[in-house]
Amino acid sequence: MINENNITCLDGGSRKSLFLDNKFGALDYIIFGALLALSSLIGLYYACTGNKQSSTSEFHMAGKSMGILPVALSLLASFMSAITLLGTPSEIVVFGTQYMMLAFAYCLVIPIAAHVFVPVFYKLNLTSVYEYLEKRFSKSVRTYTCIVYIFQTELYLAIVLYAPCLTLSVVTGLNKWLAVVSVGAVCTFYTAIGGMKAVMWTDVVQICLMFLGLIGIIIKGCIDFDGVIKMWAALEENGRVSFSEFSADPFIRHSFWSLVIGGTFTWLTIYGVNQSQVQRALCTPNCKIGQIALWINLPGLVGLMFACFFCGLVVFSEYKNCNPLQINRISERDQLLPLYVMDKMNYPGFPGFFTACIFSGALSTISSGLNSLSTVVLHDLIFAYCCVGMSDGRATTLSKLISMLFGVLMILLAVVASNLDGLLQAAYSVYGLVGGPILGVFMFGLFFPWGNFKGALFGLTFSLVSTLWIGIGAQIYKPKILGYIPPPMKVDKCYDLNQTLLSVRNINDSLCFLHHNFNVSNYSGSSIYQLSYMWYSALAVTTACLSGLVVSFITGLTRVFQPLQL
Template identity: 45%
Template sequence: MASSSHQEIGTFGVWDYLVFAGMLFISAAIGVYYAFRRGGQQTPKDFMMGGRKMTAMPVALSLTASFISAIAVLGTPSEVYRFGAILSIWAFSYVLVVIITAEVFLPVFYKLEITSTHEYLELRFNKHIRLCGTILFIFQTILYTGIVIYAPALALNQVTGFDLWGAIIVTGVVCTFYCTMGGFKAVIWTDVFQVGIMVAGLLSVIIQGAEIQGGISNILNDSYHGGRLNFWDFNPNPLQRYSFWTILIGGTFTSASIYGINQSQVQRYIACKSRFQAKMSLYINLVGQWTILACTVFCGLAIYSRYHDCDPWTSKKISAPDQLMPYLVLDILRDYPGLPGLFVACVYGGTLSTVSSSINALALVTIEDLIKPHFQSLSEKTLSWLLKGTSVLYGVLCIGMAALASLVGFLLQAAVSIFGVIGGPLLGLFSLGILAPFVNSTGAFVGLTAGFVISLWIGIGAQLYPPLPERTLPLSLITDGCNITGYQGNFTPTTEASFSTSNFQVPSAERTHLMDYWYSLSFMHFSTVGTLVTVLVGIIVSLLTGGRKQSLDDRFLLTKDDFLSNFDFLKRGKLILNPQPYPMEDGGTDNPTFSYTEMYSTDESRKISQPC
């Protein structure tokens, strides 16, 4: 097996820059293409939802690309390196999340003909709760997008010498350009292109890693002896960073808050031309999720096999675990011009897909939730310009937010924590609306507030007082095989290696029970706590404030008819999963998302479907 302890890693060359630039150019070109194809994005529905004509396959790939991001490409391998392959348990939570999304949330959103998910909150509760949901979504998305832009740029800057702010600005500008020019279709099709780049980049690392380490069996053997193949840890303690239960339960709640109710994801499957296509996009996306997860977990094992006797982090060849993947790439692919560039393109493909999804969703939510309810007489042309203007505004804002992202710790933990603290309470709010007919607006508001306050309390406490190693259980890292004096790599470490998760912790001589238990809750469970507190408080307050007396339209709730409609083809003798009373348009499109505004705008009986 090849020795890894004192080899010099490679550098970024001309071919690498050309490959990376080619990825950016093609992404921008897709935006230009859809800006002018068939007259461009002529109406707001074209810009926001691709004219409700999308099919399952590109939407499935887009769902995968926008969910994965550079955080998974860089963060998951480093977590596997430090905590083991137990992260592969995410595969089970993905199954639960897709089923919950396809069978609980999708049917309700689809039959209500909504464009923004927060529109549901007004239909089910009131406009004030819709505003709360919108504000929390905007705050969450901008904060998360800042991390997505900044973190990979920093990791690549430290290892490859990539200019930090040059990379950040280029990422933001390219995303903003093709979002503004090509709208939703450009976002979808660049995602399809970028997920291909991501898989190619990861496979290049896996193949060459296996070649250098003497085969996959050697990598697995090293990982086994290093304790990395720890798949079945069934410790029920919720304070343990990773166990089967923290990943299965916490991962399901966290991912459900993204797939089930987050505008960036919901917007995709709602844009499909039929409910069957929408559900298929989710189930096909599951295969994409498994593929990327398998690749990133194996990359983490390859990193461990390569450096099991000389950890680059504790030997201070790199300054943070999130730099392990770029470091490995420049080590094992240095003799193949262009391949390190392909990996960087892979990382930035993940960044571009996530950021473009965020910008597109932020623009849509701003128009639908904050502008249209107050300015109902705006023309389509004005709305189109407003959409493009808000896309540019949010692009600039996300670049600015990247500056604040330097305050957070490890990638995967920071991302999951944000979705937990904000997404958890929102998941609870939507779940109350869809599944509990007796919950009223008072219970919903108090529940959302309680869930957000509690999860924010835990999130901030965990940043200020990070859990001790006996809670996080990091696996051993060895430097016995290092030849530090002979090292001649191009990396200069900037910080001490530490298991802390934040750059702004409060030092404490004596840790209290609050720190050792409440703040030490696994970050995977932030979403679980936020959701459950919101649901529990919402139910109690609703029952105390007369929630059972209210009468609701069944369309706001999940009913047995929504599930039974999956089997309509058995009754009808042909596959019709979403029968609609509307005439079919655009070559068979039966997505009702926009048809009510075009065909029934004067029908008083359908006013309830329209935003107040």
């Protein structure tokens, strides 16, 4: 029997993992290494053949020669990272099905991005989306917004890097910080030498691996639990099927309105104005091909989301009578899916394949992010203020060095990511808190032709300060979660390695369950910190546009602008 003193609830002080005897075998390491090596070889291929990435057009824009399929799959892979693969199943297990309403937001985001934002950027023949802000407002707005984007992307990439390293530490026992440094260094190296073509073609390979890994888990679950219908019944029986939260209360964590409306604004920060995504759409020969590539993303987004959802069904069916968090088998809810793989799919080679799938999601996001960062620094900061006569070869070399520097910074910021609560929520929070103000500036420029550069600067600043104040306050005070909370998972069939029923003191205590699964504190005051993270981006856009309009009218129109004809 396990010592009761090793099971803690309220203080979380004893968080060691129990009976994780299944580790990587030699075949797992071989498969894992081979699949990652394939991505690196693609990068080396484009670094050593053809024009060898000797021009900035090739390095950043792939010569604008990419076809529909690689662009579409690269768009899908870039922000469906390890965060999605790990966070969505744990969201279903812990909070239930309400989150799946986010699929409706995807159906709104893609047409808006394809037919409102991309045509504007394509017509202006941009390399960096922030060039638009200089044409619309001023160089100061362009520079300011670019710096905000750099901060946002670096923090997001740190979260993306930390997520698979957390997984690797579970399935192999490898120190996660050693994994952070090693994986971050390898990804930075191959991104810096391969350029955009290498990044996009590795994305194609990686998104295929992601789907294959998830499908394997779903098939195994269907075999073990007699199909999806019985797994759904188990989810429903335990109070985790809920699509009925239609309250307009913005403090409820997940509701129809926060997921659909708030989710639309959040994903527009990615598909509408994010340099990494727009840069891919602009790599196509013409605007129509870029738009088609975006539309192909819609079934891919929904399909990957539902694949992760079904993995959540499988994981819940396995652990519904023995919550691994409550008996300290794992320390964080995002470890649920890899724990399932090691428990039930520890066939020779599969854990290595699964871990490669998780890392594929991370590598695709990190490589695209680092490439976009080097693009904006070169074009929006360096070329905008100096070095305009730099040769193309030297500029390309400088871009590669910039990618490496951001890679090092990303590794350092992974320490910050380790302190955030829940990978999925943390990622959305970053894009709401920092990406939302950026989206607000672009929408201010596109939809309010009477706005001036002073209004844009003030709107961005006011929006950024407001949202960061709310988000940081929520991290510090940990306000309680509002909305539907499923009943605690059971622990009446928990066994150790000798199949001995565990005896755990106060294991059914609901506060213990909430502490481990929801990170709920004793904070009970009513405040703005209770605001659902799904509304961060919508709030940011609203404050940026409204405050920008007020300042524009006060200061007067200093620059007349005619909206582009789409």
